[in-house]
Structures are given as C-alpha cells and as structure tokens.
Amino acid sequence: MIDVAVIGSGYGGAVIAARLARRARVLVIERGAWWRPGDFPESISGLARAYMGRGNPGGLWSMRLGAGTGLAFASAFGGSSVVNYGITAQPDDHAFAGWPVTAHELSPWFERARRELGASANPRGDELPDKRVLDELEPEARVDLENTIDWSACVRCGRCVPGCNHGAKRSLDRTYLAQAIHAGAELRLRTEVRSLTAEAGGYRLELAGPGGREWVSARRVVVAAGTLGTLDLLHRSQVPLAPMFGRRMSMNGDGLAFLYDTRRALATHHGAPISTSVRLRFEDDEGALRTLMVMSGRVPRAALRLAGAGLAVLAGVLIDRRDRREQPAGRWLRRIRDLIAVTERGALTRSFMYKLDGQDTSGGNARFTSSGAVVDWPDYVDDPVLQFAAARLRQWADRIGGVVIPDVARLPGMRSFSVHPLGGCRMGRDGLDGVVDAVGRVFDPRGGVHPGLRIADGSIVRGSLGVPPSLTIAALSERIAADLERELATSRDPTMTA
Ligand SMILES: Cc1cc2nc3c(=O)[nH]c(=O)nc-3n(C[C@H](O)[C@H](O)[C@H](O)COP(=O)(O)OP(=O)(O)OC[C@H]3O[C@@H](n4cnc5c(N)ncnc54)[C@H](O)[C@@H]3O)c2cc1C
Ligand code: SF4
Numbered sequence: 001m002i003d004v005a006v007i008g009s010g011y012g013g014a015v016i017a018a019r020l021a022r023r024a025r026v027l028v029i030e031r032g033a034w035w036r037p038g039d040f041p042e043s044i045s046g047l048a049r050a051y052m053g054r055g056n057p058g059g060l061w062s063m064r065l066g067a068g069t070g071l072a073f074a075s076a077f078g079g080s081s082v083v084n085y086g087i088t089a090q091p092d093d094h095a096f097a098g099w100p101v102t103a104h105e106l107s108p109w110f111e112r113a114r115r116e117l118g119a120s121a122n123p124r125g126d127e128l129p130d131k132r133v134l135d136e137l138e139p140e141a142r143v144d145l146e147n148t149i150d151w152s153a154c155v156r157c158g159r160c161v162p163g164c165n166h167g168a169k170r171s172l173d174r175t176y177l178a179q180a181i182h183a184g185a186e187l188r189l190r191t192e193v194r195s196l197t198a199e200a201g202g203y204r205l206e207l208a209g210p211g212g213r214e215w216v217s218a219r220r221v222v223v224a225a226g227t228l229g230t231l232d233l234l235h236r237s238q239v240p241l242a243p244m245f246g247r248r249m250s251m252n253g254d255g256l257a258f259l260y261d262t263r264r265a266l267a268t269h270h271g272a273p274i275s276t277s278v279r280l281r282f283e284d285d286e287g288a289l290r291t292l293m294v295m296s297g298r299v300p301r302a303a304l305r306l307a308g309a310g311l312a313v314l315a316g317v318l319i320d321r322r323d324r325r326e327q328p329a330g331r332w333l334r335r336i337r338d339l340i341a342v343t344e345r346g347a348l349t350r351s352f353m354y355k356l357d358g359q360d361t362s363g364g365n366a367r368f369t370s371s372g373a374v375v376d377w378p379d380y381v382d383d384p385v386l387q388f389a390a391a392r393l394r395q396w397a398d399r400i401g402g403v404v405i406p407d408v409a410r411l412p413g414m415r416s417f418s419v420h421p422l423g424g425c426r427m428g429r430d431g432l433d434g435v436v437d438a439v440g441r442v443f444d445p446r447g448g449v450h451p452g453l454r455i456a457d458g459s460i461v462r463g464s465l466g467v468p469p470s471l472t473i474a475a476l477s478e479r480i481a482a483d484l485e486r487e488l489a490t491s492r493d494p495t496m497t498a
Helices: 011-020 044-049 103-117 130-137 176-182 226-237 301-317 328-340 384-400 470-489
Strands: 002-007 026-029 061-065 069-074 142-144 186-188 192-199 202-209 212-223 255-260 276-283 289-297 352-358 365-369 372-376 403-405 416-418 441-443 449-455
Touching: 002 011, 002 202, 011 026, 011 103, 011 176, 011 212, 011 470, 026 176, 061 372, 069 226, 069 372, 103 176, 103 470, 130 142, 130 276, 130 384, 192 212, 192 226, 192 449, 202 449, 212 226, 212 470, 226 365, 226 372, 255 301, 255 384, 276 384, 289 384, 301 403, 352 384, 384 403
Parallel strands: 002 026, 002 212, 026 186, 069 416, 212 449
Antiparallel strands: 061 069, 142 276, 192 202, 202 212, 255 352, 255 403, 276 289, 289 352, 365 372, 441 449
16 A cells, blocks of 8 residues: 555645655656656647647646636646746745735745755846846836756757756756655656545545556545646545635736837847746735736747737737827838848847736636636636736836737737636635645545645645745645654554654
8 A cells, every 4th residue: 555645746746755755655646748858849730739638648738718717737747847937936925814824934845945946046137138127117126036947058948838858947857856756756657546535544546547547545645736637636536625625716817918119128038038027016905915026028039920920910909109199000110010020130129028927816716627627717807916017017118118918818819828827725724714724634524634635736825926836836835745744753554664
C-alpha cells in the first residue's frame, strides 16, 4: 500500500512530493507527459497538435469555455510551470483578509518556497525602456519581477508560454520534482486518476494510463490536480463536500490590454520575458484595499507580424483622443503604414502590452459539463479591478499618447481568458465558510474532516491574490506538507519511515 498518493504535479503536488518522499512511500500520479527542451511546439500547427482532448489525452494544454470566461491550463509533469512565464510574486498582506491563516503566519513558507523555486530578476532588465516610462508614469509603484528563469541560458525568444526549448526555464521538474525523485518518490506519468473512493485504512484510486485501467490503494491522498482538475475529480468521485464547493471562484483579475503607438520607445526588445510591472492599490466600494498588478510584456518575436497587423486594424477602429482631432482618412493612412511596417521599427516598438493580474471580486461559479468544470461569470469583464485598470490606462495615454485597447475581452466575440483560475475548494474556518481548513484537510459535511484526504493546489486559494499565484500555491503547500510531516511522524503506522 502507498503511504501518500499525490494526484497532480503542479506547484501544489510538487511541493508535497518533495517534502514527504523523505519520510514515506510517495506515489505521484500525473496525467500529462514529461516535456523536455526540444519537445515543445513552435508553430501554430504544433500547438494545435498539442491540444489535450478526448482523442489526445496526453496533450500539453487545453481550455474550457464558461459563460463570460475562458480558462487555459497545462497538463504535464510539472503542471503549468512548464508553460508559464515563471513570474514569482508575493501578494500584499491585505489579500489574506478573511483567510483562516494570516499573512504573518504564511511569511516563512513564502520564504522557503521562494528559495526552492530560485526565481531571480532579469539581469538585463535595465536595458528595457518600459522601466523608465513606467517610473515616470507611476513613480514609486514600479516593481521589478522575479522569474524562474536561468537568465544565462535565455535567448529572449518570448516563447515561454508554449514551453522553453532552450532549457532556460526552471520549471518544477528541475526543482521540487527533481528533489522528490531524488528522495525516492515513484512516478506514474500519462496516467489519470479517474476516481477516488474511501476504503478501510485509506483510499482506493482508479487509474487510467497507457496500460489500461488499474487500482491502487493509499493511506493518504493529496489531491493537487490544479483548480479545474481537482473540481473534476472530486465531482466525479462524489466525495461528500461542503456547500462552498465550486462557489466564489476567482479569475485573479486576469486580463490583457494594449496601449498602442505611443510617443515613447517602449518594447524595443521583442521577445524578452515579462520582467517589470507596476503594483497599484485602490479602494473598492466597501472601502477595502485591492491590488492591481500591471505587467509589461512583449509580443513573442515569432508572432510580431500577426500581432502587429491585428493591433493596427484594432487601433484603426478604436478612436482615441488624438485620433478625434485627425480626419478618418489620416487615421487610416497611419494604420495602413503600421500594417506595412510591422517591423523592428514599427508601431509595436512604441506600444505597451499589458498582462493584468488583480484582486477581483471572486464572483465565478463552477458548472460541471460533460468535458469537466467550467466557470460561469457573465459580467466578469465589468469587475471593478478591470474598470480601474482601463481608467488607469487612459490616464497613461493622456500623458504619453497612444490608442488604448482595453481588456481584449471587451472586443466583440471575445471573452475574458484566465490562466490562473483560483478557488472552488477554498480554505475556510469551517464547513460553512470553506471546503478545506488552513492545512488542506477536507471538511466532511456530516462532521469533522475526511481522514487522510487533503487538497493542495490553486483550488484552495480563498480569493483573488492580485499577483500571479504560483508562489502562493507553493507556500500554502509547504505549510500543508509540514503539517502532514508532523502527522506522519506521530503516526503509529509501521510502514512509515519517520
Ligand atoms: C500560460 C500560463 C502562464 C502562466 N504564467 C504564470 C506566471 O508567470 N506566474 C505565476 O505565478 N503563475 C502563472 N500561471 C499560473 C500558474 O502556472 C498556475 O496557477 C499553477 O501552475 C497552478 O498550480 P497547481 O498546483 O494548482 O496546478 P497545475 O500547475 O495546474 O498542475 C496540476 C496538474 O495536475 C494534473 N492533473 C489534473 N487532473 C488529474 C488527474 N485526474 N489525474 C492525474 N493528474 C491530473 C494536470 O495534468 C496538471 O499537470 C500561468 C499559467 C498558464 C497556463
Ligand atoms: S524567452 Fe527565455 S525562458 Fe522564455 S522560452 Fe525563450 S529562452 Fe526560454
């Protein structure tokens, strides 16, 4: 019998596996494959082939569409760490208001996770002109970002999102998961946990992998299948759960916006990863403090022509203040010139591309479809944090010119996409307030907690963080792992190596 089965190998699962493999027999079950440098798709057709669906269960990425929202996520050894930008940021303390654990209590776990993930600031960041412009626009609010990137190997191709073929990304297979393997964790890759059922002394897991169906038993189970994967699995398994299951989910204020063709040289280094930001705070209608992080990005080199052409057309349709003083013919002439001159010197070099993360109002709810959980939040695009962001961009345009292309989800036929959905099994003080407690134990609505069952991933994050979530998920999981280690150490079970 397995001591601890860890389902999923993203930030939650990787931390748990690394910490517990030193003490117990740990099995990591991951439905995705181990993608290595050279394996990642580099073309649109390659991306399409890597789409995970019924006919391609080993695919790298997938998405789900709900009312008003779209969610994209990865399926791989290392979870979304293999396809993300590796931005590692700690939320403001006010993001933890109402949580069953305080920012102060989490502080040592943040430190520990930051050390293990090994993020660092871009050593060539000062060459990027957007820093200077942001310093001028938002004095004292600019924050250098840290990324889990080995900068000496980074060739600044800007393809971090489909995955790094240059071996420059410090994804989890090179950090926490490498430690777990070293400590003896067993792996079952390309294997999906279809269901979990309580049995005497633990849980029985139904697995579907390359060899077909099989069953394994484990004394303890940590579900770390990512926000949607965890919702899917627990829903399928019909584990009795607290009423907050699938409720009050957050998109983490995710948005994508552009300030196009300003008067300043901005994105002159096409392809460099996102490495600077401004962190703004504002009060919501109830007087509570919220954070908005505006991260300055660049279009990947390979997508310059496509993005440049699309933005030139959009900017031609959207009329900003400067354009109102101009005849339509002049405006379109300018855009046609942009279309032709989408080059290293074109309008894109004077444009900001913004990735937004902010504290939204966590108004999403899960709906279970035949392909899994989707999040419904029809008016997400009107959330106060996105309105605040649009207003701020317009202020910037007043100062440095340019056409504001606000959250692209506002454009006809588009919807808000998030790459970090959070919640659904949120932490709470009890079974009315949340689905798990502050150390990931799952409340049983019939009383107490489900023995031996924990959740450690983005689904337990109680509310919007306002910054990219990976570091927080790792820190929460470090704390959960420490509690589990204590539990194992005091266990009378003879198979435990503690
Ligand atoms: C394109 C993109 C860019 C991002 N950029 C950043 C960034 O720069 N900084 C940041 O902080 N965050 C970023 N994020 C978000 C961040 O990567 C996620 O929030 C984080 O990975 C979530 O960690 P997790 O442990 O909850 O789950 P995940 O990383 O999603 O891992 C869950 C794993 O569980 C597996 N799984 C699911 N169901 C099962 C099952 N039934 N059986 C077995 N395995 C299963 C999945 O295949 C997956 O590999 C980005 C995300 C994406 C998609
Ligand atoms: S920009 Fe750097 S880290 Fe990102 S994919 Fe290219 S080489 Fe890898």
